[in-house]
Amino acid sequence: MGLDLLVVDDSPVTRKMVRRAIGLCGIEVSEVQEAGNGAEALEKLAAHRFDLVLADINMPVMNGVELVERMARDPDLASIPVVIVATPMSQQRVDHLLDTGARAYIAKPFRPEALRDVLAQILGTTGGSDD
Amino acid sequence: MTEPTPEMLADLLGGVIQDTAFVFADPAEEPASWEGPVLVARIAFESTRSGTLRLATTMPAAAEIAANMLGVDPGTPEADDQARAAVSELLNVIGGAFITRYFGSEVPSQLGLPATDL
Amino acid sequence: MNLVTVGIGGLEVSAEPTAVLITHGLGSCIAVIAYDPRRKVGGMLHFQLPTSSLSPERAQMSPGTFADTGIPLLFERMYALGSRKGDIVVKAAGGGNFHNDNGTFDIGKRNHTMMRKIFWKAQVLVAAEDVGGSRSRTARLFLDTGQVTIQSGAEVAPL
Numbered sequence: 282m283g284l285d286l287l288v289v290d291d292s293p294v295t296r297k298m299v300r301r302a303i304g305l306c307g308i309e310v311s312e313v314q315e316a317g318n319g320a321e322a323l324e325k326l327a328a329h330r331f332d333l334v335l336a337d338i339n340m341p342v343m344n345g346v347e348l349v350e351r352m353a354r355d356p357d358l359a360s361i362p363v364v365i366v367a368t369p370m371s372q373q374r375v376d377h378l379l380d381t382g383a384r385a386y387i388a389k390p391f392r393p394e395a396l397r398d399v400l401a402q403i404l405g406t407t408g409g410s411d412d
Numbered sequence: 413m414t415e416p417t418p419e420m421l422a423d424l425l426g427g428v429i430q431d432t433a434f435v436f437a438d439p440a441e442e443p444a445s446w447e448g449p450v451l452v453a454r455i456a457f458e459s460t461r462s463g464t465l466r467l468a469t470t471m472p473a474a475a476e477i478a479a480n481m482l483g484v485d486p487g488t489p490e491a492d493d494q495a496r497a498a499v500s501e502l503l504n505v506i507g508g509a510f511i512t513r514y515f516g517s518e519v520p521s522q523l524g525l526p527a528t529d530l
Numbered sequence: 531m532n533l534v535t536v537g538i539g540g541l542e543v544s545a546e547p548t549a550v551l552i553t554h555g556l557g558s559c560i561a562v563i564a565y566d567p568r569r570k571v572g573g574m575l576h577f578q579l580p581t582s583s584l585s586p587e588r589a590q591m592s593p594g595t596f597a598d599t600g601i602p603l604l605f606e607r608m609y610a611l612g613s614r615k616g617d618i619v620v621k622a623a624g625g626g627n628f629h630n631d632n633g634t635f636d637i638g639k640r641n642h643t644m645m646r647k648i649f650w651k652a653q654v655l656v657a658a659e660d661v662g663g664s665r666s667r668t669a670r671l672f673l674d675t676g677q678v679t680i681q682s683g684a685e686v687a688p689l
Contacts, residue, residue, distance in 0.1 A: 292501040305655045368508025372517045390432040434647035483651045
Protein backbone atom coordinates (compact mmCIF):
# COMPACT_ATOMS: atom_id res chain seq x y z
CA MET A 282 0.00 0.00 0.00
CA GLY A 283 1.51 3.30 -1.10
CA LEU A 284 1.86 6.54 0.79
CA ASP A 285 -0.26 9.66 0.46
CA LEU A 286 1.67 12.90 0.38
CA LEU A 287 0.59 16.54 0.52
CA VAL A 288 2.74 19.22 -1.14
CA VAL A 289 2.12 22.75 0.13
CA ASP A 290 3.65 25.70 -1.73
CA ASP A 291 2.24 28.84 -3.32
CA SER A 292 4.48 28.33 -6.35
CA PRO A 293 2.97 25.93 -8.90
CA VAL A 294 6.48 25.42 -10.31
CA THR A 295 7.82 24.27 -6.96
CA ARG A 296 4.86 21.98 -6.43
CA LYS A 297 5.60 20.32 -9.76
CA MET A 298 9.30 20.06 -8.93
CA VAL A 299 8.60 18.47 -5.56
CA ARG A 300 6.17 16.04 -7.18
CA ARG A 301 8.82 15.10 -9.73
CA ALA A 302 11.44 14.65 -7.03
CA ILE A 303 9.07 12.46 -5.00
CA GLY A 304 8.72 10.26 -8.07
CA LEU A 305 12.46 9.73 -8.15
CA CYS A 306 12.79 8.75 -4.51
CA GLY A 307 11.88 5.13 -5.01
CA ILE A 308 9.09 5.17 -2.44
CA GLU A 309 5.71 3.67 -3.20
CA VAL A 310 3.27 6.53 -3.53
CA SER A 311 -0.49 6.17 -3.89
CA GLU A 312 -1.41 9.79 -4.18
CA VAL A 313 0.13 13.25 -4.16
CA GLN A 314 -2.16 16.20 -3.52
CA GLU A 315 -1.28 19.89 -3.62
CA ALA A 316 -2.21 22.99 -1.67
CA GLY A 317 -1.28 26.61 -2.36
CA ASN A 318 -1.08 27.78 1.25
CA GLY A 319 -1.47 26.62 4.84
CA ALA A 320 -5.21 27.16 4.97
CA GLU A 321 -5.81 25.03 1.88
CA ALA A 322 -3.52 22.42 3.39
CA LEU A 323 -5.61 22.24 6.55
CA GLU A 324 -8.74 21.76 4.44
CA LYS A 325 -7.09 18.89 2.59
CA LEU A 326 -5.85 17.42 5.87
CA ALA A 327 -9.37 17.51 7.29
CA ALA A 328 -10.68 15.59 4.28
CA HIS A 329 -7.96 12.99 3.80
CA ARG A 330 -5.39 11.08 5.85
CA PHE A 331 -1.88 11.91 4.63
CA ASP A 332 1.32 10.12 5.56
CA LEU A 333 3.57 13.13 5.14
CA VAL A 334 3.37 16.84 4.38
CA LEU A 335 6.01 18.82 2.47
CA ALA A 336 5.54 22.54 3.09
CA ASP A 337 6.99 25.88 2.13
CA ILE A 338 7.11 28.68 4.67
CA ASN A 339 6.54 31.91 2.77
CA MET A 340 2.94 31.61 1.55
CA PRO A 341 -0.12 33.88 1.45
CA VAL A 342 -3.24 33.42 3.61
CA MET A 343 -1.49 31.07 6.06
CA ASN A 344 2.26 30.56 6.05
CA GLY A 345 4.15 27.37 6.82
CA VAL A 346 5.04 28.35 10.38
CA GLU A 347 1.39 28.67 11.30
CA LEU A 348 0.57 25.44 9.47
CA VAL A 349 3.18 23.54 11.50
CA GLU A 350 1.91 25.12 14.74
CA ARG A 351 -1.72 24.28 13.96
CA MET A 352 -0.88 20.70 13.02
CA ALA A 353 1.11 20.27 16.23
CA ARG A 354 -1.86 21.44 18.32
CA ASP A 355 -4.36 19.15 16.57
CA PRO A 356 -4.40 15.59 17.98
CA ASP A 357 -5.55 14.26 14.60
CA LEU A 358 -2.66 15.90 12.74
CA ALA A 359 0.19 16.04 15.26
CA SER A 360 1.58 12.65 14.29
CA ILE A 361 1.86 13.45 10.57
CA PRO A 362 5.49 14.24 9.71
CA VAL A 363 6.07 17.66 8.15
CA VAL A 364 9.14 18.37 6.04
CA ILE A 365 9.84 22.04 5.36
CA VAL A 366 11.11 22.87 1.86
CA ALA A 367 11.85 26.58 1.88
CA THR A 368 14.30 29.32 1.04
CA PRO A 369 17.16 29.81 3.50
CA MET A 370 15.98 31.43 6.70
CA SER A 371 17.30 32.46 10.09
CA GLN A 372 18.54 29.68 12.34
CA GLN A 373 16.08 30.90 14.94
CA ARG A 374 13.21 30.19 12.59
CA VAL A 375 14.53 26.75 11.63
CA ASP A 376 14.92 25.88 15.31
CA HIS A 377 11.39 27.08 16.07
CA LEU A 378 9.96 24.93 13.27
CA LEU A 379 11.84 21.84 14.38
CA ASP A 380 10.87 22.47 18.01
CA THR A 381 7.23 22.94 17.03
CA GLY A 382 6.96 19.69 15.16
CA ALA A 383 8.57 19.83 11.74
CA ARG A 384 10.72 16.75 11.24
CA ALA A 385 13.24 18.16 8.79
CA TYR A 386 14.17 21.24 6.80
CA ILE A 387 15.41 21.20 3.22
CA ALA A 388 16.67 24.50 1.82
CA LYS A 389 15.73 25.70 -1.64
CA PRO A 390 17.08 25.23 -4.21
CA PHE A 391 16.56 21.64 -3.17
CA ARG A 392 18.20 18.63 -4.75
CA PRO A 393 16.09 15.54 -5.32
CA GLU A 394 18.77 13.52 -3.55
CA ALA A 395 18.27 15.58 -0.38
CA LEU A 396 14.55 14.86 -0.51
CA ARG A 397 15.25 11.17 -1.05
CA ASP A 398 17.52 11.05 2.02
CA VAL A 399 15.05 12.90 4.25
CA LEU A 400 12.09 10.76 3.15
CA ALA A 401 14.10 7.57 3.63
CA GLN A 402 15.01 8.67 7.12
CA ILE A 403 11.48 9.68 8.12
CA LEU A 404 9.51 6.99 6.34
CA GLY A 405 12.06 4.25 6.89
CA THR A 406 12.23 3.44 3.18
CA THR A 407 15.27 2.35 1.26
CA GLY A 408 15.05 5.03 -1.40
CA GLY A 409 15.77 4.53 -5.07
CA SER A 410 19.33 3.31 -5.14
CA ASP A 411 21.48 0.36 -4.25
CA ASP A 412 24.80 1.30 -2.70
CA MET B 413 25.82 44.62 7.01
CA THR B 414 28.07 44.98 3.97
CA GLU B 415 26.58 47.25 1.36
CA PRO B 416 25.55 45.06 -1.59
CA THR B 417 27.50 45.96 -4.71
CA PRO B 418 26.55 45.12 -8.30
CA GLU B 419 29.32 42.54 -8.30
CA MET B 420 27.95 40.86 -5.18
CA LEU B 421 24.41 40.83 -6.55
CA ALA B 422 25.63 39.44 -9.88
CA ASP B 423 27.53 36.71 -8.07
CA LEU B 424 24.46 35.85 -5.99
CA LEU B 425 22.20 35.79 -9.05
CA GLY B 426 24.71 33.71 -11.01
CA GLY B 427 24.95 31.12 -8.25
CA VAL B 428 21.23 30.81 -7.60
CA ILE B 429 20.19 30.73 -11.24
CA GLN B 430 22.74 28.00 -11.85
CA ASP B 431 21.64 25.91 -8.87
CA THR B 432 17.91 26.47 -9.33
CA ALA B 433 17.43 26.69 -13.08
CA PHE B 434 20.64 25.16 -14.49
CA VAL B 435 21.38 28.36 -16.39
CA PHE B 436 24.90 29.76 -16.70
CA ALA B 437 24.89 33.52 -16.20
CA ASP B 438 27.86 35.85 -16.44
CA PRO B 439 28.04 39.55 -15.57
CA ALA B 440 27.82 41.84 -18.63
CA GLU B 441 29.73 45.05 -19.12
CA GLU B 442 26.79 46.87 -20.63
CA PRO B 443 23.13 46.69 -19.62
CA ALA B 444 21.01 44.51 -21.87
CA SER B 445 18.99 46.17 -24.61
CA TRP B 446 15.92 44.07 -24.96
CA GLU B 447 13.31 43.98 -27.63
CA GLY B 448 9.87 42.83 -26.72
CA PRO B 449 8.13 42.65 -23.38
CA VAL B 450 10.21 42.51 -20.22
CA LEU B 451 9.06 40.49 -17.23
CA VAL B 452 9.89 42.11 -13.89
CA ALA B 453 9.60 40.18 -10.66
CA ARG B 454 9.92 41.89 -7.30
CA ILE B 455 10.15 40.76 -3.70
CA ALA B 456 10.39 42.80 -0.53
CA PHE B 457 12.77 41.98 2.29
CA GLU B 458 12.86 43.15 5.86
CA SER B 459 15.60 42.80 8.43
CA THR B 460 17.85 45.35 10.06
CA ARG B 461 17.25 47.12 6.75
CA SER B 462 14.41 46.84 4.30
CA GLY B 463 14.15 47.01 0.57
CA THR B 464 13.01 45.35 -2.62
CA LEU B 465 14.80 43.02 -5.00
CA ARG B 466 13.83 43.14 -8.65
CA LEU B 467 14.64 40.62 -11.36
CA ALA B 468 14.03 41.53 -15.00
CA THR B 469 14.12 39.13 -17.91
CA THR B 470 12.63 38.48 -21.32
CA MET B 471 9.77 36.05 -21.80
CA PRO B 472 11.88 33.59 -23.85
CA ALA B 473 14.47 33.51 -21.07
CA ALA B 474 11.70 33.05 -18.50
CA ALA B 475 10.32 30.13 -20.51
CA GLU B 476 13.77 28.54 -20.65
CA ILE B 477 14.10 28.92 -16.89
CA ALA B 478 10.70 27.28 -16.46
CA ALA B 479 11.61 24.41 -18.79
CA ASN B 480 14.82 23.70 -16.90
CA MET B 481 13.15 23.84 -13.49
CA LEU B 482 10.37 21.54 -14.61
CA GLY B 483 12.72 19.19 -16.45
CA VAL B 484 10.90 19.53 -19.76
CA ASP B 485 11.98 20.62 -23.23
CA PRO B 486 12.02 24.35 -23.95
CA GLY B 487 9.16 25.43 -26.18
CA THR B 488 6.62 23.08 -24.64
CA PRO B 489 3.28 24.58 -23.58
CA GLU B 490 3.99 23.64 -19.96
CA ALA B 491 7.20 25.66 -19.93
CA ASP B 492 5.54 28.64 -21.60
CA ASP B 493 2.59 28.53 -19.19
CA GLN B 494 4.84 28.44 -16.14
CA ALA B 495 7.34 31.10 -17.27
CA ARG B 496 6.11 33.84 -14.93
CA ALA B 497 5.71 31.44 -12.03
CA ALA B 498 9.23 30.14 -12.58
CA VAL B 499 10.79 33.60 -12.50
CA SER B 500 8.71 34.42 -9.46
CA GLU B 501 10.01 31.35 -7.65
CA LEU B 502 13.56 32.02 -8.84
CA LEU B 503 13.41 35.48 -7.27
CA ASN B 504 12.00 33.92 -4.10
CA VAL B 505 15.08 31.69 -3.89
CA ILE B 506 17.38 34.60 -4.72
CA GLY B 507 15.68 36.56 -1.94
CA GLY B 508 16.38 33.82 0.56
CA ALA B 509 20.01 33.64 -0.47
CA PHE B 510 20.29 37.42 -0.35
CA ILE B 511 18.98 37.85 3.18
CA THR B 512 21.12 34.97 4.43
CA ARG B 513 24.28 36.37 2.84
CA TYR B 514 23.81 39.97 3.86
CA PHE B 515 22.06 39.69 7.20
CA GLY B 516 23.34 36.28 8.31
CA SER B 517 21.35 33.37 9.67
CA GLU B 518 21.34 34.66 13.25
CA VAL B 519 19.39 37.85 12.48
CA PRO B 520 15.60 37.62 12.09
CA SER B 521 14.70 38.45 8.50
CA GLN B 522 11.55 38.30 6.46
CA LEU B 523 10.80 37.96 2.79
CA GLY B 524 7.59 39.17 1.17
CA LEU B 525 5.73 37.27 -1.49
CA PRO B 526 7.09 37.57 -5.02
CA ALA B 527 5.02 39.38 -7.65
CA THR B 528 5.52 39.79 -11.39
CA ASP B 529 4.66 42.48 -13.91
CA LEU B 530 4.95 42.26 -17.67
CA MET C 531 41.77 -8.19 -12.84
CA ASN C 532 41.13 -6.58 -16.18
CA LEU C 533 41.92 -2.88 -15.90
CA VAL C 534 40.09 -0.69 -18.39
CA THR C 535 41.31 2.89 -18.44
CA VAL C 536 38.91 5.66 -19.36
CA GLY C 537 40.80 8.63 -20.77
CA ILE C 538 39.84 12.26 -20.71
CA GLY C 539 36.77 12.61 -22.90
CA GLY C 540 36.50 8.84 -22.90
CA LEU C 541 33.68 6.42 -22.27
CA GLU C 542 33.83 2.69 -21.60
CA VAL C 543 31.26 0.07 -20.73
CA SER C 544 31.80 -3.53 -19.77
CA ALA C 545 29.99 -6.70 -18.77
CA GLU C 546 33.23 -8.48 -17.81
CA PRO C 547 33.08 -9.53 -14.15
CA THR C 548 36.84 -9.16 -13.78
CA ALA C 549 36.90 -5.67 -15.25
CA VAL C 550 37.79 -2.57 -13.27
CA LEU C 551 37.03 0.71 -14.99
CA ILE C 552 39.41 3.45 -13.91
CA THR C 553 39.88 7.09 -14.76
CA HIS C 554 42.59 9.41 -13.47
CA GLY C 555 43.15 13.11 -13.10
CA LEU C 556 39.61 14.26 -12.37
CA GLY C 557 40.13 17.96 -11.86
CA SER C 558 37.31 20.09 -13.17
CA CYS C 559 36.22 17.09 -15.27
CA ILE C 560 33.54 14.78 -13.97
CA ALA C 561 33.42 10.99 -14.02
CA VAL C 562 29.91 9.62 -14.36
CA ILE C 563 29.84 6.03 -13.14
CA ALA C 564 26.91 3.82 -14.06
CA TYR C 565 26.30 0.31 -12.73
CA ASP C 566 23.50 -2.17 -13.23
CA PRO C 567 23.63 -4.54 -10.25
CA ARG C 568 21.04 -6.84 -11.78
CA ARG C 569 23.08 -7.62 -14.90
CA LYS C 570 26.50 -6.62 -13.51
CA VAL C 571 27.07 -4.23 -16.34
CA GLY C 572 28.95 -1.01 -15.78
CA GLY C 573 30.16 2.09 -17.54
CA MET C 574 32.24 5.16 -16.94
CA LEU C 575 32.39 8.53 -18.69
CA HIS C 576 35.07 11.18 -18.11
CA PHE C 577 33.72 14.45 -19.51
CA GLN C 578 35.51 17.80 -19.63
CA LEU C 579 32.96 20.36 -20.65
CA PRO C 580 29.26 20.96 -20.05
CA THR C 581 27.82 21.63 -23.51
CA SER C 582 28.70 20.73 -27.06
CA SER C 583 26.70 23.56 -28.66
CA LEU C 584 29.77 25.62 -29.55
CA SER C 585 31.78 22.62 -30.74
CA PRO C 586 29.56 20.31 -32.78
CA GLU C 587 32.46 18.92 -34.80
CA ARG C 588 34.43 18.06 -31.72
CA ALA C 589 31.32 16.47 -30.21
CA GLN C 590 30.98 14.37 -33.33
CA MET C 591 34.54 13.11 -33.00
CA SER C 592 34.59 12.82 -29.24
CA PRO C 593 31.10 12.81 -27.72
CA GLY C 594 32.51 11.88 -24.33
CA THR C 595 34.13 15.29 -24.07
CA PHE C 596 30.81 16.95 -23.27
CA ALA C 597 28.17 16.20 -20.66
CA ASP C 598 25.26 16.68 -23.05
CA THR C 599 26.58 14.19 -25.60
CA GLY C 600 28.53 11.88 -23.32
CA ILE C 601 25.89 11.11 -20.70
CA PRO C 602 23.20 10.01 -23.19
CA LEU C 603 25.82 7.93 -25.01
CA LEU C 604 26.87 6.25 -21.76
CA PHE C 605 23.29 5.20 -21.16
CA GLU C 606 22.84 4.04 -24.76
CA ARG C 607 25.95 1.88 -24.43
CA MET C 608 24.59 0.43 -21.17
CA TYR C 609 21.24 -0.30 -22.84
CA ALA C 610 23.12 -2.04 -25.67
CA LEU C 611 24.49 -4.43 -23.03
CA GLY C 612 20.98 -5.17 -21.84
CA SER C 613 20.55 -2.65 -19.03
CA ARG C 614 17.37 -0.77 -18.30
CA LYS C 615 17.29 2.79 -17.00
CA GLY C 616 15.47 1.91 -13.81
CA ASP C 617 18.18 -0.57 -12.82
CA ILE C 618 21.16 1.70 -13.36
CA VAL C 619 22.80 3.22 -10.29
CA VAL C 620 24.57 6.49 -11.05
CA LYS C 621 27.44 8.04 -9.12
CA ALA C 622 29.69 10.98 -9.94
CA ALA C 623 33.06 12.40 -8.95
CA GLY C 624 35.16 15.41 -9.88
CA GLY C 625 34.02 18.91 -10.76
CA GLY C 626 36.77 20.58 -8.76
CA ASN C 627 37.83 24.22 -8.90
CA PHE C 628 41.53 24.78 -9.25
CA HIS C 629 41.71 28.39 -10.27
CA ASN C 630 41.92 31.47 -8.11
CA ASP C 631 38.89 33.67 -8.21
CA ASN C 632 39.88 36.18 -10.87
CA GLY C 633 36.59 36.56 -12.65
CA THR C 634 36.70 33.38 -14.70
CA PHE C 635 33.80 31.04 -14.25
CA ASP C 636 34.12 27.77 -12.38
CA ILE C 637 34.09 25.08 -15.09
CA GLY C 638 33.96 22.29 -12.51
CA LYS C 639 30.75 23.69 -11.06
CA ARG C 640 29.32 24.20 -14.55
CA ASN C 641 30.10 20.62 -15.39
CA HIS C 642 28.28 19.55 -12.24
CA THR C 643 25.33 21.81 -13.01
CA MET C 644 24.98 20.46 -16.55
CA MET C 645 25.18 16.88 -15.26
CA ARG C 646 22.42 17.63 -12.74
CA LYS C 647 20.30 19.29 -15.42
CA ILE C 648 20.59 16.26 -17.69
CA PHE C 649 19.74 13.82 -14.91
CA TRP C 650 16.83 15.96 -13.65
CA LYS C 651 15.35 16.03 -17.14
CA ALA C 652 15.95 12.29 -17.58
CA GLN C 653 14.48 11.57 -14.15
CA VAL C 654 17.59 9.87 -12.89
CA LEU C 655 18.71 10.28 -9.31
CA VAL C 656 22.42 10.42 -8.46
CA ALA C 657 22.98 7.81 -5.77
CA ALA C 658 26.18 9.36 -4.48
CA GLU C 659 28.69 11.98 -5.54
CA ASP C 660 32.07 13.33 -4.50
CA VAL C 661 32.36 16.69 -6.25
CA GLY C 662 33.82 20.13 -5.80
CA GLY C 663 36.76 21.27 -3.74
CA SER C 664 40.23 21.38 -5.20
CA ARG C 665 41.37 17.77 -4.97
CA SER C 666 42.33 15.76 -8.01
CA ARG C 667 40.52 12.44 -8.01
CA THR C 668 40.82 8.93 -9.47
CA ALA C 669 37.63 6.89 -9.81
CA ARG C 670 37.34 3.11 -9.99
CA LEU C 671 34.35 0.88 -10.70
CA PHE C 672 34.65 -2.82 -9.88
CA LEU C 673 32.33 -4.73 -12.18
CA ASP C 674 32.02 -7.83 -10.00
CA THR C 675 30.54 -5.96 -7.04
CA GLY C 676 29.57 -2.53 -8.38
CA GLN C 677 31.79 -0.93 -5.76
CA VAL C 678 33.02 2.54 -6.59
CA THR C 679 36.08 4.05 -4.96
CA ILE C 680 37.46 7.55 -5.18
CA GLN C 681 41.15 8.14 -4.59
CA SER C 682 42.65 11.50 -3.72
CA GLY C 683 46.36 11.43 -3.03
CA ALA C 684 46.94 8.30 -0.99
CA GLU C 685 43.44 8.25 0.41
CA VAL C 686 40.93 5.81 -1.10
CA ALA C 687 37.30 5.88 0.01
CA PRO C 688 34.16 4.09 -1.14
CA LEU C 689 31.51 6.21 -2.83
